[in-house]
Amino acid sequence: MxxxxxxxxxxxxxxxxxxxxxxxxxxxxxxxxxxxxxxxxxxxxxxxxxxxxxxxLHNCVEATLFFRVIGGTWPAGLQGHFAASTAESPIKKVSLIAFGGGDGESIRGDGNMTHLRHVVSVEESGELIVSVQAWRDGQALVDQEVRFKAKLSGRSFGSLRA
Structure with a gap:
């Protein structure tokens, strides 16, 4: 086809x-x-x-991702991005939010992200990987990921610390 x-x-x-x-x-x-x-x-x-x-993707489910700063404010001058991938293809990351670098639009004045909600697909027998990488002045400060098993219904929660 x-x-x-x-x-x-x-x-x-x-x-x-x-x-x-x-x-x-x-x-x-x-x-x-x-x-x-x-x-x-x-x-x-x-x-x-x-x-x-x-x-x-075969036999997949949708995952709706929400991003929030839940304590304090986003550190000034911190650059980086949030991305999603599947355990089956961890190298093929989809960038969800890029921040810093002078764009002035990804992080609001209160430290929260302007684009809080994203939808991705993952195979129903697979695993979704959400990662964050952050740096300041070219020096890596954060490189973390959280993994979620796919579910047909319900909610999963995870935290990433920057």
């Missing part, structure tokens, strides 16, 4: 009424099925970006 697939992306902020909705991304892209593992990126207004990573 080598027919192309069309992926449609819609990123909007809902208004009080439908006519007040604001669209940041409203686009469709066609991707050939034999294209393999890779990313499709949609770029919208005001620098908004939506990146979808494609790969082959």
């Amino acid at each position: 080598n027919e192309p697939v069309t992926i449609e992306a819609e990123l909007k902020v809902k208004g009080a009424v439908k006519s007040k909705d604001k669209y940041f991304i409203l686009e469709a892209k066609t991707v050939p099925l034999n294209w393999g593992v890779g990313d499709v990126e949609f770029i919208g207004t005001r620098g908004s970006r939506l990146k979808i990573s494609l790969g082959e």
Whole structure:
């Protein structure tokens, strides 16, 4: 089966009424099925970006990830990223949040991340790996991961310390 697939992306902020909705991304892209593992990126207004990573998973479940600073504030000048991968393909990481480096948008003034929620897929018999790497002035300070066994329902909790 080598027919192309069309992926449609819609990123909007809902208004009080439908006519007040604001669209940041409203686009469709066609991707050939034999294209393999890779990313499709949609770029919208005001620098908004939506990146979808494609790969082959059989019998998978979705995992919704939430990121929060639960104690204190995010250390000033700390750069790094949160990523997700599966135990089956630990090298193929999907970047979820990149922070620092002067972007000024990933970490809010209160120390919390602006992009708190992400959805990834993992094989139902597999394991999801969420990792954080952080550095300051080119020196590695944090390199940690937490692993979650896939579940058909319920919640799992884990902590990463930066």
